[in-house]
Amino acid sequence: MAAKRPTKKATEKRQPARKARRRAVPKKGGNGERDKLLGFYRRMLLIRRFEEKAGQLYGMGLIGGFCHLYIGQEAVVVGALSTIDPPKDSFITAYRCHGHVLESGVEPKTVMAELTGRAPGLCKGKGGSMHFFAPDKGFFGGHGIVGAPAPLGTGLAFAHKYRKDDGVVLAFFGEGAANQGQVYEAFNMASLWKLPIVYIIENNRYGMGTAVERASAIADMYKHGESVGIPGKRIDGMDVLAVEKAVKAAVDHARGGKGPVLLEMRTYRYRGHSMSDPAKYRSREEVAKIREKRDPIDHLSKELLSNSKVKEEDLKAIDREVKAIVAEAADFAQESPEPDPDELFTNVLVEA
Numbered sequence: 001m002a003a004k005r006p007t008k009k010a011t012e013k014r015q016p017a018r019k020a021r022r023r024a025v026p027k028k029g030g031n032g033e034r035d036k037l038l039g040f041y042r043r044m045l046l047i048r049r050f051e052e053k054a055g056q057l058y059g060m061g062l063i064g065g066f067c068h069l070y071i072g073q074e075a076v077v078v079g080a081l082s083t084i085d086p087p088k089d090s091f092i093t094a095y096r097c098h099g100h101v102l103e104s105g106v107e108p109k110t111v112m113a114e115l116t117g118r119a120p121g122l123c124k125g126k127g128g129s130m131h132f133f134a135p136d137k138g139f140f141g142g143h144g145i146v147g148a149p150a151p152l153g154t155g156l157a158f159a160h161k162y163r164k165d166d167g168v169v170l171a172f173f174g175e176g177a178a179n180q181g182q183v184y185e186a187f188n189m190a191s192l193w194k195l196p197i198v199y200i201i202e203n204n205r206y207g208m209g210t211a212v213e214r215a216s217a218i219a220d221m222y223k224h225g226e227s228v229g230i231p232g233k234r235i236d237g238m239d240v241l242a243v244e245k246a247v248k249a250a251v252d253h254a255r256g257g258k259g260p261v262l263l264e265m266r267t268y269r270y271r272g273h274s275m276s277d278p279a280k281y282r283s284r285e286e287v288a289k290i291r292e293k294r295d296p297i298d299h300l301s302k303e304l305l306s307n308s309k310v311k312e313e314d315l316k317a318i319d320r321e322v323k324a325i326v327a328e329a330a331d332f333a334q335e336s337p338e339p340d341p342d343e344l345f346t347n348v349l350v351e352a
Helices: 008-024 032-059 074-081 098-103 108-115 149-163 181-192 240-255 284-294 296-307 312-335 341-345
Strands: 090-092 169-174 197-203 232-236 261-266
Touching: 032 074, 032 098, 032 108, 032 240, 032 296, 032 312, 074 098, 074 169, 074 197, 074 240, 074 296, 090 149, 098 108, 108 312, 149 169, 149 181, 149 197, 181 197, 197 240, 232 240, 240 261, 240 296, 296 312
Parallel strands: 090 169, 169 197, 197 261, 232 261
Antiparallel strands: none
């Protein structure tokens, strides 16, 4: 049964949150290093709080199907996307894609509506957790096929080169996908034709439940392109500034006509592979140690507090504002109608 439309009272309650979002999540590229770091902090925190709420809604039965949370990996997408200029540039990823679509600039309430299968969702509630798509923002999808972002991203890079539009592609996928045959075929084509693409392997150490050392003969993922002449580098994916620096250099390399680059981001996911995964293949102590010593948001907050003349109260205020944004998104999603049954027949066939 379709949910009731928001009441006037519920709408009035959400007004302060809308104002908070404009303060809490400013546009990229603020004035000065302090503003840039605060922007990184706000955007990583938005992803973290959004994913925590998504986990709650999944537990309540409001999100169906699979749900792969990005908690712990926020520095990778925030640092990487800060270096490109969508929609001139393009990016594509796998099914752990909530952070990527949020960082593209899609409103959190539109993302949450999609997760809960509601009509105002980005894909009218039909894509769900794994299949976001916003080409107007340069985002060519989350994809459920393991390894698919590599060949699809290579195709996007070919299109940029063919059109001579100076565009670059960032193609994200996990270390569990890195040994797929289609990935190596894509590497070969991209290197042969010197396509403008940066492959970013988000190595969170576990492909579903298998440690990377047990699944890959070469656990150094950044070396996987060497056989076809693709330079690679390993980056601390828990440090947003390290990510930004490395991806910027790789983007400049690719945009300059020198061909693809492969970056291995050493990161970590705190939750299971998906919400149905109890993650018994690793100890609680391992997760707690990473949270305590390597958390990307805590790492940046310490940098802000020690070197950027930011006070603890400022960061707490940002957290309150971000939580208001996420609460508004959750309310909007739950109060929004489900898609009309006729939507089953739209976007099925295109006559060319």
